[in-house]
Amino acid sequence: MKYSCNVEIEAPLKQVVALWKNEKHFAQWQDGFKSMEHLQGIPNTVGAKSRIKLNQGKREIVLIETILENNLPVEKSALYEHLHMSNTQTSRFEYIDDTHTRYISEVEYVKFNGFVPKLMSKLFPKLFKKQSQKWMNQFKVFAETSIK
Template identity: 55%
Template structure:
């Protein structure tokens, strides 16, 4: 499953990148984000692995992030592994006009593990896109208030 989302942010690209590139800001725009743990490699650079923790209701969710590309503002890409699924996410930033930043992301789910995740992806693919768009919209609000 592959899809893309975007949002236009009323802020210069330099400010957007500064806020995006700070892991401490994830809690400001990603619902349920709890913490980040660097595991290996040079933090924030291609090849680095980190563990991201989220809470959704009573469930604790753990993702392993492997940075694939970091060439901001052009691209920040990562692979995300969970016990039930794997995906890649490419984030790109551009400035279509002065003071406006377009944040585009392309997600590709490469693997679903288990019956329920496969069923959810088959029956409700729009649910995945809706969550990503929600986070982009929340990032826009965070940046514009900062």
Template identity: 45%
Template structure:
């Protein structure tokens, strides 16, 4: 499953990138994030691996993030591996004016086992969650 989500943020691109590029800000806009732990590599750089733990309702999800590209603002990409799910994410930021930035997130999900059924039956849940992260990031930036 592939899709793209985007949102406009009322903030200069440099400020948006500054806030996006700081892992300690992640819990301020990623609802359910319980912990972010660096496993290997230099944080935020290509090849770096981190463990993210989420609590979503009654479910606990652990995933491994691997940074695959870093050329901000044009490209910040990574893979996210969890049980039955492999997610490829490409983030891009475009300056629209001195105080407006477009944030574009391209997602590709690959499913295994039981998650194939979930992905097939509920693709809108994944799209909704991705969009919610963009909305929450926008709100975080605009209030910072």
């Protein structure tokens, strides 16, 4: 399953990327974000691994992030592995003009483990995209209010 989302942010490219990549800000725009712990490699470089913990309702979700590419401010790609599924995500940032940036996220779910996750992906694929777009919209609000 593949999809992409995007949002236009009223803020300069360099400032948008600086806010987006700063782990200290993740909880301000990713509801449910709890923590990120570096596990292996040089942080934010190809091959680096981190453990990400999120709350989703009453459940805690643990993801292992492996950096596949990081040439920000252009893009960052990572593999996210969870007990029930694995996906890649590429986040791109495009210059529109001196005060506007386009943030694009391309997601591909590459593996579903178990009957329920496979069923969810078939019956409710829009739920996955909806969550990605929600976090992007929250980041837009965070960035625009932080920079002004």
